[in-house]
Structure formats: C-alpha cells, structure tokens
Amino acid sequence: MTQATSADDGFCTPVDLDALAASAGVAAEHVIPYGRDVAKIDLSVLAPDERETDDAGAGGHGGARYVVVTAITPTPFGEGKTTTAIGLAQGLALLGEQAILTLRQSAMGPTFGIKGGAGGSGRARILPAERMNLHLTGDFHAITAAHNLLSAMIDNHLHHGNELDIDERTITWPRVLDVNDRALRHVVTGLGTRIDGVTRQASFDITPASELMVIMSLATDLADLRGRLGRIVIGRNRSGEWISAEDLKAAGAMCAVLRDTLAPNLLRTGEGTPVLVHTGPFGNIATGCSSVIADRVAAAGARRGGYVLTEAGFGSDMGLERFVDLKCTVSGMQPHVAVVVVTVRALKAHSGRYRLVSGKDLPEGMLEENVEDVRAGAANLLKHLEIVRGFGITPVVAVNVFPTDHGGEIEEVTRIAREAGARVAVCHPVTGGGEGCRDLASAVVEACRAGEDGEGPASARPVTRPAYEPQDDLRTKIAKVAALYGADGVDYTPAAGRLLDTYERDGFGSLPVIVAKTPLSLSAEPGLKGVPTGWRLPVREVRLAAGAGYVYAICGNLSTMPGLPSHPAAERIDVDVATGQIINLR
Incomplete structure (x- = not known):
C-alpha cells in the first residue's frame, strides 16, 4: 500500500494512492506509483470487462454525468476556471456525489513566465503542487523528445542525400522546448562545416504547441497513437507530394518514446478528490482540452449518477467549440452541462472602460464598486450563454468571487444570469474550497437531473450540435x-x-x-x-x-513560442536547501 506524503499538503491529510484510485473506480492492479504522491493509470483499465458496456451508449459516458467547465472571454489574468473546476469537484464530494476531475497538465513555460502554475489556488488546488507545475511524470519531456526526434531525422535525411527529394522550403515541422524563449522563434540550423548538416531556416515552438501534444490528447489507444504519428506531415517533395513521418521511418521510434506517456496521471485535490491530469495542448492555437483517454478512464470508473468533470481552455468561443467539434467527436462523450465561469472584473473589463496589461496590477478604478460597469460588460456573458446553448448544452453560471468584488456587483451578475434563463451560483473556491462551491455543485446536480427528467436541452442521452458538418468544405x-x-x-x-x-x-x-x-x-x-x-x-x-x-x-499576431517578461516568475523560484522544498512556486 503506497502512502502519498507531501510537504505542500497544507490542509490535506496523507492519501493512500490505492484508495484514491478506488474513489475514481480504478482497481489497485491498474495503479502504477510514480514516487510517493503520484501514479499513472494503466490503460488496461479500459479493457472491455472493466467498463459498464451496457451503458456505453448513454452519451458515451456510461451512467456518469459529464460536465465541462468553460468561461466568458477572460482578462489577461484569467478568471479562475481551473480553480472553479477543482472547487466544484470538491463541492460535489461534500454533497455525497462521486466526482472525478480531468485537467490539463501545467506547462513549465508559463510557470516560469507571467502566469505561474495552473493547478488552482488556495483551498481549491491540485496536490502535489510542485509535481503538477514542474516535471510530474515526465510526459512533457517525452513529448519534447519525440517531437525533436522527428526534427532531427528530417535534417539527417537532408544531410544524407535527401532520398525523398524533400523541398526544404516547404518544411513546417519546428523544434520544441517547454521554456518561453523568444530568441528561438526564428533560427538557422546546420551552421558550420558540411558535416554539420544542411543550413536552413527553422524555428522553435513551446512544447504545448506541438502537434504531438494534441495527438496525445486525442489518441484513443496505442494503435491510434501509432497511426496518428505516421500521418504527421512535415512538408512536401519537389513534385508537391506530402512527406509524412512514416515516409521518414520516424513514427515507430516516436511511438516508443511516447508509449508510457499515453497513461493518464492520478493526482488529488486538496480535499482528496481524484484528479486525472493528462496532456496540455494550448488553448489558443490547439484544442485546449485534457485527453480523451483521461475522460474515458474517468467515465469507466464512475458509478451510475457520478460526475466526470473536465475543463476546456479559455472561453466558450474557443475551448468549448473545440471540445465539441474535436474532442467529443473522437471520444463519443457528450456533456450534460457546461459551467460558465464569470467574474466581476472580467465584466468590468468588457465594459471597454479599462485597459488591462498582463503582469501589471488592475487599474485602480476597477477596484471601486461600479454596478454600471458590470451592466456595460454583461453582453459578453450573454453572448457566451448563447454560444453554449447553440451547442445544445445546458449552461450553469459560476460567479467566481475575488476579494476586490463588491456585494452589489455580485448581485448584479447573478440577476443578469437569472434573467437570461440560466441557473447561477456564487462561489468562493479559493477561500472556501468545496464548501465555497457547495451552491455551485447543487446547481450542477439540479441541471443534470432536470435534463434527465426531460426539462431543457440536456438529457440522459445528451446530443450536442456541432458548429459545422463534416461534409462542409x-x-x-x-x-x-x-x-x-x-x-x-x-x-x-x-x-x-x-x-x-x-x-x-x-x-x-x-x-x-x-x-x-x-x-x-x-x-x-x-x-x-x-x-x-x-x-x-x-x-x-x-x-x-x-x-x-x-x-x-x-x-492575427499569435506566437507559438512565448517570451519571458522583464521580471519572470523564474527569478523568484528557489529551493530551501535546508528542507529541499521548492519555494515561491505559484
């Protein structure tokens, strides 16, 4: 029996990994411990005799209720979507419901840059936080290595005669690194003598922007992963034909590097709720969702009437759209409810009366009580509710409260959401944890049960409406x-x-x-x-x-390799040499 102990437990007592897995419906024989506080879940848990196959048709999620957490258009600071998702999982557990949360892994680039970690905050966070925000089980490193293996094999092929007749001007496969480094956005490789390779212009992306990260998030099993790797295209030959990783004989070795990475990682919230952390594709240029496999593992382990919670990156216009049009298409799972996270400060920002700059404090005027600013920005919330309903999903609005919010402003957000016909709950995940999200959990339970009773668009067998049809050009x-x-x-x-x-x-x-x-x-x-x-x-x-x-x-001007700010978070992060603990990791 493996005991999980960590100095960052805070208010959480040590957890038995086997017991934690059991709370997610995973038997001990499928638990692969990684140290004392994290485990991987062996994919044999998805063998046919491990699932409730008689319920597989119910929206693709067995007897569980499937809930996705999204948001309105965020500010540069984020609106606490992950924190709210964690708090909601804990709130459901306090109501006596089984809740299994699936989340993306934090990327180290943002951790050392402006944003900091992405594992929640206060009483709504993922433990162990250090592992979540740094190396975890090495998945990101494996993706980096497999991606760069293909890069190396491309240049090696050019060096050794270019048998495939690759037109080097068409090569689109970059290299990747999980560090924000603007100096690598445009590089020249192969400098030196002839034996140092073919000189050509190239580039670096950050690892979460790698196509491999998305492939890992969408792959359904090892065979699917191997097939997707082979279909990667890196450019064209001089006859205009596409050149694939399979053509370069690279896909097999890439799959070997990624084999163990396919298994999701088991962590916990500060209150002991199980969390499957897996993959981390960017939300602006990629899918912005955790993996299909993690959701399937959660659904396989969930009891009838339990809750599988997941998160989609950024607002409903981006993360939720890709969740519906890509992830759900692959997984076959259809959500019952979408939780739409909204904050007072985001609505004030959408009034257009303030300029927010990432890395700088909020404008003083935004900290003053101003209900009119909230009303002026409310159109953004209403638009996102329209988008959610357009997908055929029932929305529940979560008002995530910050210390700078005022009572009248919170009441106004609640009124606007209710007048728009949405269930709404005020929540305090950071300060209250699960108790601070009890009302939100109750609203989600109510929305799911109402759908099962035939009220509204959600149902026991929910069917989403995609933004487009597969046959569209x-x-x-x-x-x-x-x-x-x-x-x-x-x-x-x-x-x-x-x-x-x-x-x-x-x-x-x-x-x-x-x-x-x-x-x-x-x-x-x-x-x-x-x-x-x-x-x-x-x-x-x-x-x-x-x-x-x-x-x-x-x-627009999107970059797939972010830069560091003038004073990155990396300047503050250190190790207490007396205890060995990492300090100042947000």
Whole structure:
C-alpha cells in the first residue's frame, strides 16, 4: 500500500494512492506509483470487462454525468476556471456525489513566465503542487523528445542525400522546448562545416504547441497513437507530394518514446478528490482540452449518477467549440452541462472602460464598486450563454468571487444570469474550497437531473450540435466558426487561400478546423471587448496537422513560442536547501 506524503499538503491529510484510485473506480492492479504522491493509470483499465458496456451508449459516458467547465472571454489574468473546476469537484464530494476531475497538465513555460502554475489556488488546488507545475511524470519531456526526434531525422535525411527529394522550403515541422524563449522563434540550423548538416531556416515552438501534444490528447489507444504519428506531415517533395513521418521511418521510434506517456496521471485535490491530469495542448492555437483517454478512464470508473468533470481552455468561443467539434467527436462523450465561469472584473473589463496589461496590477478604478460597469460588460456573458446553448448544452453560471468584488456587483451578475434563463451560483473556491462551491455543485446536480427528467436541452442521452458538418468544405467550416464569434465574414491572405485549395485537392477537406486567435476577445483583436460588431475574421495563415486530424487557421499576431517578461516568475523560484522544498512556486 503506497502512502502519498507531501510537504505542500497544507490542509490535506496523507492519501493512500490505492484508495484514491478506488474513489475514481480504478482497481489497485491498474495503479502504477510514480514516487510517493503520484501514479499513472494503466490503460488496461479500459479493457472491455472493466467498463459498464451496457451503458456505453448513454452519451458515451456510461451512467456518469459529464460536465465541462468553460468561461466568458477572460482578462489577461484569467478568471479562475481551473480553480472553479477543482472547487466544484470538491463541492460535489461534500454533497455525497462521486466526482472525478480531468485537467490539463501545467506547462513549465508559463510557470516560469507571467502566469505561474495552473493547478488552482488556495483551498481549491491540485496536490502535489510542485509535481503538477514542474516535471510530474515526465510526459512533457517525452513529448519534447519525440517531437525533436522527428526534427532531427528530417535534417539527417537532408544531410544524407535527401532520398525523398524533400523541398526544404516547404518544411513546417519546428523544434520544441517547454521554456518561453523568444530568441528561438526564428533560427538557422546546420551552421558550420558540411558535416554539420544542411543550413536552413527553422524555428522553435513551446512544447504545448506541438502537434504531438494534441495527438496525445486525442489518441484513443496505442494503435491510434501509432497511426496518428505516421500521418504527421512535415512538408512536401519537389513534385508537391506530402512527406509524412512514416515516409521518414520516424513514427515507430516516436511511438516508443511516447508509449508510457499515453497513461493518464492520478493526482488529488486538496480535499482528496481524484484528479486525472493528462496532456496540455494550448488553448489558443490547439484544442485546449485534457485527453480523451483521461475522460474515458474517468467515465469507466464512475458509478451510475457520478460526475466526470473536465475543463476546456479559455472561453466558450474557443475551448468549448473545440471540445465539441474535436474532442467529443473522437471520444463519443457528450456533456450534460457546461459551467460558465464569470467574474466581476472580467465584466468590468468588457465594459471597454479599462485597459488591462498582463503582469501589471488592475487599474485602480476597477477596484471601486461600479454596478454600471458590470451592466456595460454583461453582453459578453450573454453572448457566451448563447454560444453554449447553440451547442445544445445546458449552461450553469459560476460567479467566481475575488476579494476586490463588491456585494452589489455580485448581485448584479447573478440577476443578469437569472434573467437570461440560466441557473447561477456564487462561489468562493479559493477561500472556501468545496464548501465555497457547495451552491455551485447543487446547481450542477439540479441541471443534470432536470435534463434527465426531460426539462431543457440536456438529457440522459445528451446530443450536442456541432458548429459545422463534416461534409462542409474547409472555408465553410471556418466561416461557421467565425459566425459563432459574431464575425461578418472571413478574409484570407492569398497564401492562405492557396493552401486551403491544396488541402481540399489532396483529400484533407473532411478534417475539422481550429481557428487560432486571441483568447482576450470574441474577435481576432485583443483590444475589442464586450461583443464586437462590424468586423471580419482575418486569416493570415493556414496549417495542416494531419496527425492530430485538423486544419488550423491562424488569425492575427499569435506566437507559438512565448517570451519571458522583464521580471519572470523564474527569478523568484528557489529551493530551501535546508528542507529541499521548492519555494515561491505559484
């Protein structure tokens, strides 16, 4: 029996990993301990005799209720979506409900940059926090290594005669690193003598932006992972034909590196609720969701009437759309309820009366009580409720309270949500943990049960409505997503238009799409707050992620390799050499 002990437990007593797994419906023989405080779950838990196959058709999640946590358009500071999801899981447990939470793993780049860790805060956090925000079980390192193995094999192939006749000008496969480093955005490789390789321009992305990260999040088993790796395209030959990882004979070795990474990681909340942490694709340029496998493991272990909770990155316009149009399409799981996290400060920001800068304090005026500012920004909340309902999902509004909020402002948010026909609950996950989210948990239970009783769009067998149909061509799919945002249309650069034609001609037109844009606005311009009108979506570039299985349209000035601020969090992080504990890790 493995005891989990950690100096950062705080208010949580030590947990037996086998008992923690049992609370998620996972038998001890499927638990693979990684040290004393984390485990991986062997994928044999998903063998047919381990699931309730007679309930598999009920929305793809057995007898469990499937809840996704999303949000309104966030501020640069975030609105506590992960913290709210953690608090909700703990609140459900206090109500006597089984709750299993699935989350993305924190990336080290943001941890050492501005954002800090992504494992919650206060009484709503993931433990052990140090493992969550740093190496965990090495999954990100394995993804980095497998990605860069393909990069190395591309350049090695060029060096040794280029038998596949790769046109090096078409190579789109970068290298990756889980560190924010703007100096690596554009690099030249192969400098030196002839034996040092072919000189060419290349680039680095951050590891969460790797196509491999999305492949890991969408793969359903080892065979699916192996197939997706082989389908990765890295460029074209001089005849215009696509060159794949399989052509380079790299996919098998990549799969070998990633084999153990396919198993999700078992952690816990501060109050002992089980959490499956797995994969971490970026929410602006990728799917922004944790893995299909983690959700399936949770659903397999959930009792009838239990709750499988997950989170989708950023607002409902981005993370939830990709959750529905990509993740649910792969997993077959359909959500009963979407929790929409809203904060007073975000609504004030969407009034358009304040300028928020990441890394700097909130403007003084936003800290003063101003109900009118809340009303002025409420259109953004209403738009997100419209988006959620457009997918056929029942919304529950979670008002995440910050210390700077005022009572009148909180009451106004609650009134607006109720008048829009949504269930709403005020929650205090940071200061109250599960108890601070008890009302939210009750609202989620009520919404799920109402759907099962035939009230509203949620049902015992929920069916979401995607933003587009699989048979739509790529331009139509992008246009329908843009319309969901409120755009009047889409404008393509000539290069983007030509590539879309190429993708269609070469048989990729049936793939889903991702619109990569700023998360700070419904539009592609981060400064446009509220619900912008009279704008068009500018697509400057399109890329093919054949292994992950989608085409993504890049809008605006997005970077896949963030930079560090003038005073990054890494300056404060250290180790107490007397105790060995990591300090100042947020």
